[in-house]
Structures are given as C-alpha cells and as structure tokens.
Amino acid sequence: MSEHTSTGPAVPVAAPETEMIPTSQPAATPAAQAPAQPAAVPAQPAPHVAGPVTTTDGQLSVHPADAAYLPSTAGTPQSARDADKPYVTIVLPCFNEAAHVLQEIDRITVAMNSSEFTYELLCIDDASTDDTLEVLHQAARDYANIRVMPFRRNGGSGTARRIGTQQAHGEIVVWTDADMTYENERIPELVRILRDDPSYDQVVGARTTEEGTHKWARVPAKWLIRKIAEKLSNQTIPDLNSGLRAFRREVSLPYLRLLPPGFSCVTTITLAFLSNQHDIKYVPTSYAKRAGVSKFHFVRDAYRYILQVLRMVMYFDPLKVLMPPALWLVVIGVVKALVDMVRHPFYFPASTVLLIVSGIMIGSLALLSDLVVRSRTGV
Numbered sequence: 001m002s003e004h005t006s007t008g009p010a011v012p013v014a015a016p017e018t019e020m021i022p023t024s025q026p027a028a029t030p031a032a033q034a035p036a037q038p039a040a041v042p043a044q045p046a047p048h049v050a051g052p053v054t055t056t057d058g059q060l061s062v063h064p065a066d067a068a069y070l071p072s073t074a075g076t077p078q079s080a081r082d083a084d085k086p087y088v089t090i091v092l093p094c095f096n097e098a099a100h101v102l103q104e105i106d107r108i109t110v111a112m113n114s115s116e117f118t119y120e121l122l123c124i125d126d127a128s129t130d131d132t133l134e135v136l137h138q139a140a141r142d143y144a145n146i147r148v149m150p151f152r153r154n155g156g157s158g159t160a161r162r163i164g165t166q167q168a169h170g171e172i173v174v175w176t177d178a179d180m181t182y183e184n185e186r187i188p189e190l191v192r193i194l195r196d197d198p199s200y201d202q203v204v205g206a207r208t209t210e211e212g213t214h215k216w217a218r219v220p221a222k223w224l225i226r227k228i229a230e231k232l233s234n235q236t237i238p239d240l241n242s243g244l245r246a247f248r249r250e251v252s253l254p255y256l257r258l259l260p261p262g263f264s265c266v267t268t269i270t271l272a273f274l275s276n277q278h279d280i281k282y283v284p285t286s287y288a289k290r291a292g293v294s295k296f297h298f299v300r301d302a303y304r305y306i307l308q309v310l311r312m313v314m315y316f317d318p319l320k321v322l323m324p325p326a327l328w329l330v331v332i333g334v335v336k337a338l339v340d341m342v343r344h345p346f347y348f349p350a351s352t353v354l355l356i357v358s359g360i361m362i363g364s365l366a367l368l369s370d371l372v373v374r375s376r377t378g379v
Contacts, residue, residue, distance in 0.1 A: 069153060087117050087172060088112070088118070088120075088191055088246075089119070089174070090112070090187065091122050092105075092123045093178065095125075100179070101139075104180055105146065120146075121145055122164050122167070122168060123147070125149070126157070127152065127155075133148075149164070157265060161259065165249060172246055172248060173247055181243075186205070186285065189283070190244075190245070190283065191203075194248065201247060201278040202245060202251075204242050204244070206242060207286070225305050228306070229309045232321065235274045240270060240309075244285060247273070251278060255269060258315070267309060275313070318369035322365060329355050329359030330356055331359075333353075
C-alpha cells in the first residue's frame with residue numbers, strides 16, 4: 001500500500017485410475033499392491049508479501065501482511081460478495097476527518113443516488129485519533145450504501161486504498177479523498193466512461209490547478225517528477241498523482257501488492273497501468289483547497305514520489321533507467337581516452353579507466369535486470 005487469511009472449500013481430487021490385471025496372471029500380493037509411501041514433506045510457509053491472496057476455489061481473501069489492520073470479521077466471503085453485488089465501490093480513506101467527512105459523504109451519495117449505478121461507499125477509518133470513526137458509524141446508520149471498515153492501526157492512505165480495493169464488491173473501483181478537494185460529484189461521469197468504452201481501464205481526474213500546502217514548492221517539484229515519469233514511461237501524463245480516479249477492479253488486482261503505504265500509491269497505480277499497456281483517460285477537473293490539516297510532508301513525500309517513480313520503471317523496464325547513464329559513462333570515458341592518447345600517448349589515467357569500467361558494469365547490470373524482468377511469469 002493486519003489480516004486473517006481465509007481459505008476456500010476443499011477441492012475434490014479425482015481418484016487415480018487403476019490398471020486391469022489380466023486373468024491369466026496371478027493376483028498381486030497385498031505387499032506388492034501397497035507401494036511404500038514417501039515421507040511427508042512439511043508445508044512451506046507462504047511468503048510475507050502484501051496484496052490479495054487467491055484461495056483454492058478462486059476466492060479473494062486478505063493477505064496476512066494486511067490482516068493486522070483489520071478486525072477479525074473484515075474478510076468478505078465470495079458468496080457474500082456475489083449475493084448483492086454493486087457495480088461501483090468508492091474507497092474513501094479517512095484519517096482525522098471528523099469535522100467534514102459527513103459533508104463529503106453527503107456529496108458523494110447525492111451524486112451516486114441520482115445516477116444509474118448501484119454502488120457502495122467503503123469508508124476506511126485509518127485508526128483516527130479524533131471522532132472520525134463515530135461519525136462514520138452514524139453515517140452508516142443514516143445512509144443505506146455505506147460500509148465502514150475500521151483499521152486497528154494506522155497504515156497510510158496507500159494501505160487503505162490497497163485493502164479497500166481488495167475488499168471491494170464492485171466491478172469498478174473509485175479512489176478519492178475525504179478532504180473536500182476533489183469534484184466527487186463527478187464520480188458518475190468517470191464511471192460512465194469505463195462502462196461505455198471498454199478500451200479504457202482507468203479514468204483519472206486531471207487537476208488543472210494546485211491548491212495544496214507548500215504551493216510554491218509543490219508546483220515545480222510535481223512538474224519535475226511528472227516529466228521524469230513521462231520520459232521513463234514514454235507516455236503523456238497530465239496528472240501523475242491525482243487522488244480522484246476510477247478503474248476496473250479485476251485489472252488492478254495484480255498490481256495491488258506494488259502499492260506503497262503512503263501518498264505515492266496513486267503514482268504507482270498510474271505507472272503500473274501505463275507500463276502494462278492499459279489505456280488511461282484523463283478528464284480535466286478542478287481542485288479546491290483542502291478542509292482540515294494536510295498530512296502531506298513536502299520533503300519526505302516528494303523524496304518518496306521520486307523513488308517510487310524510479311522503482312516502478314525499474315520494475316517494469318530497467319533498461320530505461322540504467323542504460324542511459326551506462327552509455328554516457330562509456331562515451332565520456334572513450335572521448336577522454338582519445339584526448340589522453342593525444343596528450344600522453346598510451347597513458348590512460350585512472351579516472352578514464354574508471355569511467356569506462358563503470359559504464360560497462362552499469363550496462364551489464366541493466367541487461368541482467370532486463371533479463372530478470374523478461375523471464376518473470378507474474379506481474
């Protein structure tokens with residue numbers, strides 16, 4: 001981006017066929033009929049990786065890495081998921097938003113009730129220290145389509161969105177914030193695009209203005225990070241980290257384990273879709289000044305954004321990150337070697353050798369990383 005894993009019903013195993021013994025041969029003795037049984041091999045524990053887990057019958061359960069956040073009854077069986085399945089699930093992470101979350105809930109429910117879509121509003125309380133959870137429980141009593149999921153400890157917006165998407169009942173999942181910044185009344189418009197055009201797997205509300213804290217620093221920093229992401233992904237990205245987006249749940253499931261716990265989860269889901277040839281449509285939206293206190297820390301979160309962009313591109317296409325500096329080092333080293341050859345024939349300083357050797361080493365690492373990516377069977 002804390003959990004109890006659920007297991008599906010046992011899958012029946014067909015009995016092996018036995019060979020017919022010709023009547024002309026004597027029947028095998030009991031000792032011959034019972035081959036020696038191999039010693040039982042102890043089961044190996046599953047790797048501790050955050051993300052969805054599929055049980056033997058195809059059901060989706062909570063992974064043990066997420067279970068620590070959820071109460072023991074949070075896992076939703078597949079039968080309950082299919083019994084009364086809405087078309088849209090709106091995941092709304094909430095952390096200390098008691099003063100205005102009810103206003104946001106009302107805005108979302110009014111928009112969705114006036115639309116043609118069945119929906120659920122999944123409100124996730126990220127272990128708030130104020131009265132947010134009490135407000136959400138009261139809203140669940142007042143509004144018919146609200147489902148409250150309280151976390152036992154704070155996991156960050158990425159963890160909330162990852163688990164919320166995993167536990168969503170709807171075919172379309174919508175991410176948004178509870179701070180009154182996004183045009184949540186336009187959620188039905190985003191969903192209609194996905195419904196009417198199967199070629200798109202994600203629709204993003206691309207902000208046309210910046211009203212966040214530290215605006216003087218955020219605007220150039222986000223522009224630089226976005227340009228780096230565009231260069232590395234060879235895609236035009238109007239808004240890299242918008243928190244308002246709708247996407248197809250089934251398409252997103254393989255990428256949930258890649259989501260970091262913090263704000264850069266929206267950057268991650270964007271780059272994951274683009275890197276795997278999933279088309280994204282950008283819809284211009286306005287962006288209002290947030291209500292309450294921002295949880296964004298400029299230096300720490302901007303640093304994480306840059307690291308996450310590099311990490312995602314390295315994960316899907318490492319040659320784009322490693323090969324350019326490798327080639328530049330080799331070229332600079334060769335040019336410097338020619339200059340050294342003219343000035344001091346057959347004498348190459350250690351800096352020249354270091355440039356060429358460093359370029360060759362980074363290039364070899366790039367090719368090896370690309371080989372690992374190409375041989376990977378999963379996402």
